[in-house]
Amino acid sequence: xxxxxxxxxxxxxxxxxxxxxxxxxxxxxxxxxxxxxxxxxxxxxxxxxxxxxxxxxxxxxxxxxxxxxxxxxxxxxxxxxxxxxxxxxxxxxxxxxxxxxxxxxxxxxxxxxxxxxxxxxxxxxxxxxxxxxxxxxxxxxxxxxxxxxxxxxxxxxxxxxxxxxxxxxxxxxxxxxxxxxxxxxxxxxxxxxxxxxxxxxxxxxxxxxxxxxxxxxxxxxxxxxxxxxxxxxxxxxxxxxxxxxxxxxxxxxxxxxxxxxxxxxxxxxxxxxxxxxxxxxxxxxxxxxxxxxxxxxxxxxxxxxxxxxxxxxxxxxxxxxxxxxx
Amino acid sequence: xxxxxxxxxxxxxxxxxxxxxxxxxxxxxxxxxxxxxxxxxxxxxxxxxxxxxxxxxxxxxxxxxxxxxxxxxxxxxxxxxxxxxxxxxxxxxxxxxxxxxxxxxxxxxxxxxxxxxxxxxxxxxxxxxxxxxxxxxxxxxxxxxxxxxxxxxxxxxxxxxxxxxxxxxxxxxxxxxxxxxxxxxxxxxxxxxxxxxxxxxxxxxxxxxxxxxxxxxxxxxxxxxxxxxxxxxxxxxxxxxxxxxxxxxxxxxxxxxxxxxx
Numbered sequence: 001x002x003x004x005x006x007x008x009x010x011x012x013x014x015x016x017x018x019x020x021x022x023x024x025x026x027x028x029x030x031x032x033x034x035x036x037x038x039x040x041x042x043x044x045x046x047x048x049x050x051x052x053x054x055x056x057x058x059x060x061x062x063x064x065x066x067x068x069x070x071x072x073x074x075x076x077x078x079x080x081x082x083x084x085x086x087x088x089x090x091x092x093x094x095x096x097x098x099x100x101x102x103x104x105x106x107x108x109x110x111x112x113x114x115x116x117x118x119x120x121x122x123x124x125x126x127x128x129x130x131x132x133x134x135x136x137x138x139x140x141x142x143x144x145x146x147x148x149x150x151x152x153x154x155x156x157x158x159x160x161x162x163x164x165x166x167x168x169x170x171x172x173x174x175x176x177x178x179x180x181x182x183x184x185x186x187x188x189x190x191x192x193x194x195x196x197x198x199x200x201x202x203x204x205x206x207x208x209x210x211x212x213x214x215x216x217x218x219x220x221x222x223x224x225x226x227x228x229x230x231x232x233x234x235x236x237x238x239x240x241x242x243x244x245x246x247x248x249x250x251x252x253x254x255x256x257x258x259x260x261x262x263x264x265x266x267x268x269x270x271x272x273x274x275x276x277x278x279x280x281x282x283x284x285x286x287x288x289x290x291x292x293x294x295x296x297x298x299x300x301x302x303x304x305x306x307x308x309x310x311x312x313x314x315x316x317x318x319x320x321x322x323x324x325x326x
Numbered sequence: 327x328x329x330x331x332x333x334x335x336x337x338x339x340x341x342x343x344x345x346x347x348x349x350x351x352x353x354x355x356x357x358x359x360x361x362x363x364x365x366x367x368x369x370x371x372x373x374x375x376x377x378x379x380x381x382x383x384x385x386x387x388x389x390x391x392x393x394x395x396x397x398x399x400x401x402x403x404x405x406x407x408x409x410x411x412x413x414x415x416x417x418x419x420x421x422x423x424x425x426x427x428x429x430x431x432x433x434x435x436x437x438x439x440x441x442x443x444x445x446x447x448x449x450x451x452x453x454x455x456x457x458x459x460x461x462x463x464x465x466x467x468x469x470x471x472x473x474x475x476x477x478x479x480x481x482x483x484x485x486x487x488x489x490x491x492x493x494x495x496x497x498x499x500x501x502x503x504x505x506x507x508x509x510x511x512x513x514x515x516x517x518x519x520x521x522x523x524x525x526x527x528x529x530x531x532x533x534x535x536x537x538x539x540x541x542x543x544x545x546x547x548x549x550x551x552x553x554x555x556x557x558x559x560x561x562x563x564x565x566x567x568x569x570x571x572x573x574x575x576x577x578x579x580x581x582x583x584x585x586x587x588x
Contacts, residue, residue, distance in 0.1 A: 212434060223410065224410050
């Protein structure tokens with residue numbers, strides 16, 4: 001039986017795993033730092049190189065990666081309900097495409113990292129408004145129309161991205177590709193995104209049971225007193241903003257937003273009251289583990305984290321899928 | 327169909343209702359009143375507007391002209407959660423893309439009875455299990471709905487509606503996908519609901535089942551014409567033949583009328 005107690009138990013367990021993932025992320029790297037030193041560094045009772053590494057390099061990056069994983073997983077879960085399509089992910093409606101166009105333009109112009117972030121966020125918002133406007137059109141707002149509009153806008157962004165890459169000088173290609181695959185090394189200001197994730201959860205959780213009803217079909221939802229249109233608008237805006245913030249922070253990391261909601265669904269079912277907080281935490285854990293692996297596995301070379309999420313996520317997903325069907 | 331009474335003893339009233347989709351009129355100005363213990367059946371050919379009328383009764387769409395009142399109050403005066411506790415609708419199709427257990431699916435029917443932060447209580451669960459019992463699915467509570475047959479899926483939807491526990495049941499082809507045994511069992515179930523002080527309005531395709539369970543019938547002819555009245559008034563071979571565009575004959579069987587296509 002789904003129950004409040006079970007939701008708390010699942011969330012607490014995942015949070016505990018999250019603490020372990022943080023411990024690993026903060027202690028591992030070029031400079032090995034013991035657990036006691038990590039704790040001391042976080043509490044501010046220790047100074048020195050190791051403490052600086054933990055406080056100023058690893059902690060911001062770990063928080064950024066964890067928060068992004070949470071944002072993407074939450075946005076993916078919301079998009080899947082909004083579009084009633086298990087294949088939906090946060091990028092399906094062109095948000096990441098818009099962000100990428102913005103970011104790559106800024107990179108091509110050689111702007112500062114802050115300006116690149118700003119351009120990425122502006123691009124994501126532009127894509128969101130464009131898709132919303134086009135899909136809304138004559139006032140009808142069906143899932144199919146929204147999905148098709150989003151996919152077409154995303155395809156258009158893809159073409160622009162290819163164009164920008166082909167125009168880019170060799171010196172910038174590497175950083176542009178890293179941005180596209182998701183790169184956490186430049187994420188130094190993660191805290192605003194953490195606040196956005198918390199606000200996003202607070203906004204959607206009161207409507208989690210409405211989402212359960214919406215997943216059973218629009219007619220059923222209307223009959224059971226859910227104000228479907230208002231709920232859809234809210235889902236669209238929240239999921240898009242969460243995605244925009246995540247993409248701005250570390251680029252378009254793939255697979256987290258698609259796979260994590262499904263992984264959590266396999267494990268605990270499809271009750272959104274459990275799924276949404278659990279997916280946020282699980283997304284954070286997965287991305288943090290992937291990023292720590294990405295920067296240590298063939299150190300000093302750092303792999304883009306997006307590659308690792310796919311390499312970890314795909315086999316795990318396929319394994320669970322084959323077991324689930326039996 | 328009697329003229330609309332002054333008091334609000336009726337669960338569902340339609341007052342000079344007219345429905346139009348695009349340029350086409352589905353029905354022109356008719357009135358009805360349905361009270362406790364009564365069962366109304368909507369009959370007619372495909373695309374005649376039966377579902378549209380049922381959805382209009384449910385408040386999912388506004389009529390082109392006229393008003394619908396539930397318990398004497400116009401639909402517009404009801405809050406969405408309040409009306410969800412008063413009337414329930416069984417949709418024609420159950421589109422399912424995500425897996426969920428049978429019990430969870432039925433518990434969705436309890437949604438309008440719970441507060442914003444509420445979780446289903448043990449009482450809600452026992453209501454849901456009772457509803458599953460009523461449709462013969464008590465031992466399937468943990469099954470995934472995506473693994474069910476069409477008829478089982480239909481019965482899960484009926485159980486969810488029963489868990490919603492409305493006073494007014496609006497059923498769009500409740501016998502869809504059901505075998506003969508469950509067709510009768512489900513119709514008997516809703517007949518009993520009417521007997522226990524609820525009201526039922528449903529779309530059926532089987533004229534003989536309609537004759538067996540309806541107190542009143544609305545017959546659409548698919549060209550904008552509507553005949554409403556008691557079974558005896560409406561179920562006549564010439565009217566049915568005209569409406570369905572196929573000749574039908576009336577046969578007497580143990581004192582009951584049976585309609586068969588020629």
